[in-house]
Amino acid sequence: AQSVTQLGSHVSVSEGALVLLRCNYSSSVPPYLFWYVQYPNQGLQLLLKYTSAATLVKGINGFEAEFKKSETSFHLTKPSAHMSDAAEYFCAVSVYGGSQGNLIFGKGTKLSVKP
């Protein structure tokens, strides 16, 4: 069965510093992987996705993620944090055709950005 683990429920960085949010997956088949972002009082917005093309995926707002099969990881990075990046981030793995719909979500990582 597929699953997703996000390491760290809360990450704090200084403005301008590197952002690294960790996500590890478990899947018996080649996965599709997603990162979603949720700003305060809003729904979730798709940030980027990996669907078996390039392993380095670029998303909106300067974020990118690299699919590493050997490490079963799909960590989210951004070279320089901005105050507006403060939000909660969710990693998800596709379980197409499975129960509970097509995506399994991690528990989320809340990113704080200090001035």
Next chain:
Amino acid sequence: GAGVSQSPSNKVTEKGKDVELRCDPISGHTALYWYRQSLGQGLEFLIYFQGNSAPDKSGLPSDRFSAERTGGSVSTLTIQRTQQEDSAVYLCASSLVGDNYGYTFGSGTRLTVV
């Protein structure tokens, strides 16, 4: 519409009352999902509709919760005899089955039971 629409955006209700939350998915999306997000918690799956198939209700927390989807489009989540622990943000999402682009989420309904 262009996105997933949820109404109301906020709902305050008294304990014991019934509430209905509405979700209008993207036109043509055959799959529709309801999630619950409590304060400080991740996404809790509630129910999944796919076309004309029987919905997957495995995430509904109690028999006070029910949902229907009429005509393969609009969905209503009903909570009967609301309790304070039902207070949460209820998120709806839709997708094309087999779509590798993930879900499109609505902005949610914030339910407060007093």
